[in-house]
Amino acid sequence: KAGVTQTPRYLIKTRGQQVTLSCSPISGHRSVSWYQQTPGQGLQFLFEYFSETQRNKGNFPGRFSGRQFSNSRSEMNVSTLELGDSALYLCASSLEGGGYNEKLFFGSGTQLSVL
């Protein structure tokens, strides 16, 4: 079974631009979550999508948005990029996204650098 695939692996953008990141979950997984990892803050939850609906949301500004398609693939968009948005963005998938026995399967991430 293929793992979680994130594209692109690396991105360099300048302040004010916008960016779209893509995530293909493991086949059969319906929940997709997005996390931001920075050296100082660790893994911070952005949002979770299940069956094309945002089910959970973290404490990030509205510049961060996402969506999920009918095939469970997800995209994350960041508008008006700021220097502080430089981070590793991780996507994780799970079967249903809930329940205590559910484990997250992470992709390798997209490393975003904002100059």
Next chain:
Amino acid sequence: DQQVKQNSPSLSVQEGRISILNCDYTNSMFDYFLWYKKYPAEGPTFLISISSIKDKNEDGRFTVFLNKSAKHLSLHIVPSQPGDSAVYFCACKGTQGGSEKLVFGKGTKLTVNP
């Protein structure tokens, strides 16, 4: 407000010795706890978990201990191997306001020296 704290950003141990990684949480709603391991240029992978009804869970060289009254959990790796060198994230799961929350700590970088 940091609900999940890993107070040691880094830890260095000798091969063959025990590695102990600690994690503290503040929110009583958390009742399931997980550890993830992350190598550079890879996503985190699930390592071991424990439910709040237990105080210990063991899987090979990895054991997680939970002290609910102290809101503290720890991961023990015995014996430590160089391949265990990675960043370890503690994660706490619980339900609040009808919504399930999974909160990660900032991670501890473990280095196992040969």
